[in-house]
Amino acid sequence: MSARILPEMMCQHLQVYLVLGSVNCLAEPGRIVQEALAGGTTMVQFREKGRGALTGAPRIELARRLQEQCRRAGVPFIVNDDVELALELDADGVHIGQDDESSDSVRERIGNRILGVSAHTIEEARRAILQGADYLGVGPIYPTLSKDDAHAVQGPVILYELRKAGIDVPIVGIGGITADRVEEVIRAGADGVAVISAVTQAERIQAAAEKLKKKVVLSIKHPGVSQKP
Numbered sequence: 001m002s003a004r005i006l007p008e009m010m011c012q013h014l015q016v017y018l019v020l021g022s023v024n025c026l027a028e029p030g031r032i033v034q035e036a037l038a039g040g041t042t043m044v045q046f047r048e049k050g051r052g053a054l055t056g057a058p059r060i061e062l063a064r065r066l067q068e069q070c071r072r073a074g075v076p077f078i079v080n081d082d083v084e085l086a087l088e089l090d091a092d093g094v095h096i097g098q099d100d101e102s103s104d105s106v107r108e109r110i111g112n113r114i115l116g117v118s119a120h121t122i123e124e125a126r127r128a129i130l131q132g133a134d135y136l137g138v139g140p141i142y143p144t145l146s147k148d149d150a151h152a153v154q155g156p157v158i159l160y161e162l163r164k165a166g167i168d169v170p171i172v173g174i175g176g177i178t179a180d181r182v183e184e185v186i187r188a189g190a191d192g193v194a195v196i197s198a199v200t201q202a203e204r205i206q207a208a209a210e211k212l213k214k215k216v217v218l219s220i221k222h223p224g225v226s227q228k229p
């Protein structure tokens, strides 16, 4: 198996990170992923959960279909929560939260595949890193309608606080992020943005992904030290 992903490469993949399941999609999920990839999406997470989510064979079939699209585009395909499914598909990685299986156990099971861990505090971030996280998902940065059990909104300042505390692993901001908010999120310390609705609910999917990508790239070009929002 290949080695653990390098932080520089991880940061590239985090730039425009599309998180989705069939329940988020107004159009057919395969079409959304196709257009999002055409618009420059850099990583995709299969998050098939919530009311009306697919289960059993249809869930696996959809995951396989989206994974194949990502493979063709050369974009990593990450499975949310379900380590079994990630191993069955030979996915590129897994994303887990604080209420899921522990990071050290998942790291042991997935070998060198990408491991993303949600963190809401400096302590959670430090533990996740010690236990083998390749990146941290931090949020909700802004209010979100896409996750019923989301933690309290943290604002971009949490990104600044994590960086100030010396957390230097790749970080993606998530929760309520729109193109207009990208600059603030990146300037506060994120390496990229993870979005559900900004892409899945857009009228023009490809254009929405393109706009996010452009804003991320422009904001990264003028980084400086993490700035307090």
Ligand SMILES: Cc1ncc(COP(=O)(O)OP(=O)(O)O)c(N)n1
Pocket (backbone or CB within 6 Å): 017, 019, 045, 047, 080, 081, 095, 096, 097, 098, 099, 100, 116, 117, 118, 136, 137, 138, 147, 172, 174, 194
């Ligand atoms: C990139 C990214 N960051 C955070 C999350 C949230 O994970 P979690 O807290 O486990 O919640 P669920 O998504 O499982 O409902 C994520 N999925 N992706």
Ligand SMILES: Cc1ncsc1CCOP(=O)(O)O
Pocket (backbone or CB within 6 Å): 019, 139, 140, 143, 144, 145, 146, 147, 150, 174, 175, 176, 177, 194, 195, 196, 197, 198
């Ligand atoms: C999965 C997840 N974790 C924290 S907020 C969130 C939902 C993000 O969705 P949106 O981009 O539509 O706010």
Ligand SMILES: [Mg+2]
Pocket (backbone or CB within 6 Å): 080, 081, 095, 096, 097, 100
């Ligand atoms: Mg989870």
